[in-house]
Amino acid sequence: MTDTVEETLSAIQKQAAPEIEDMEAERQRRKERLACGLRTMGRLHLAEGVAGHVTVRDPEFTDRFWVNPFGHNFKLMTVSDLICVDHNGDVVVGDRPVNAAAFAIHSELHKARPDVMAAAHSHSMYGRTFSTLGKPLKMISQDATMFYNDIALCNEGSGAVVLDTAVGRAMGEALGTKKALIHQNHGLITTGGSVDAAVWWFIALERLCQSQLLAESAGEPIEIPDHLCEDGYKAQGNDIAGWFQFQPFWDELVAREPEFLT
Secondary structure, eight states: OHHHHHHHHHHHHHHHSOOOSOHHHHHHHHHHHHHHHHHHHHHTTOOOTTOOEEEEEOSSSTTEEEEOOTTOOGGGOOGGGOEEEETTSOEEEOSSOOOHHHHHHHHHHHHHOTTOOEEEEEOOHHHHHHHTTOOOOOOOSTGGGGGTTOEEEEOTTTTSOOOOHHHHHHHHHHHTTOSEEEETTTEEEEEESSHHHHHHHHHHHHHHHHHHHHHHHHSOOOOOOHHHHHHHHHHHSSHHHHHHHHHHHHHHHHHHOGGGGO
16 A cells, blocks of 8 residues: 555656756746646636736746736736746746736745745735734644645735835745745745646635634634644645645646647
């Protein structure tokens, strides 16, 4: 039984992080996952208006990232819509503008965390509401344990539109080695070793913020003991688990909206 579990995990890991043999093919793969992640967030009503951005690092030019163009609907995103931006804020591939906040935040996050391939942020309802409280997520459900000791808080530039890279730099410093950040009076930012993981962490954290707000409005939720939180984190808090949790969204979009791949 143990061998079967290990073989399954090994197979999943190879899918989540395949060896790069062809740079252009890997770039295309990352862009496809990015377009899918953006559409998924749109379909789940996690994006409003023109705010919000998801990025993925270019496999060849690691000081560049691919991102959704400013003002384009998440639910309509295709691979060909995506633009590539360097760490100077210049659009090096594509002819549409970059969201200034996307550059200010993501350029600094990618600089601070070379291990991070992708990052996700939007002004989601429960994430932005929870961010006003200035407190950490409580371990009150099994799902919450995937973020056990893995969420940072930052109040630098709280409430202001993030257009200054100094604020993005402070956010990157606050993030440290963690995978998620709650930015005071702003919302959630999640990172991952793949677009799949970064977007899944965002979806999950948004729902957990909703869960805690509901629980606390009804009473005083009971928190899970630390040793069980540790077990929960080991089982579902790693990057491969994050990638795997996103695959049903990928499968559904490929089946129902394959035009996103164009």
